[in-house]
Amino acid sequence: MVNIEIDGKQVTVEKGSTVMDAAKQIGIYIPHFCYHKKLSIAANCRMCLVEVEKAPKPLPACATPVMEGMKVATHSQQAVTAQKGVMEFLLINHPLDCPICDQGGECQLQDLAVGYGSSGSRYQEPKRAITNKNLGSPYID
Secondary structure (H helix, E strand, O other), X not given: OEEEEEOOEEXXXXXXXXXXXXXXXXXXXXXXXXXXXXXXXXXXXXXXEEEEOXXXXXXXXXXXXXXXXXXXXXXXXXXXXXXXXXXXXXXXXXXXXXXXXXXXXXXXXXHHHHHHOOOOOOOOOOOOOOOOOOOOOXXXX
């Protein structure tokens, strides 16, 4: 077993666990998109960046193994700034209002964009637009 501190709370977890697992165990939510307990760790989305004491930059909570005495801050200025930066990149080609999305109202990206996104974007270039492709007649002959 390994003892660590997350946001000032002590937690004991199994050796080999990740920071994400430890945070979930004590009820601390870390925003994420690509993490799932039953899938291999990818750390692709980078939304789960957290501040780890003595680390030079934010680390992904889903891929960072716990170590004895580790101190983690999930909502520090550094962690929130990193998470907001990731969200800004994720929203570059995504509309902030999703009227045509199949998941409208039940989308994790929308939910996290409210908390970690901004109402505007610094991105001035036109957004990528995908035209509808004709996949054939909707009627069967």
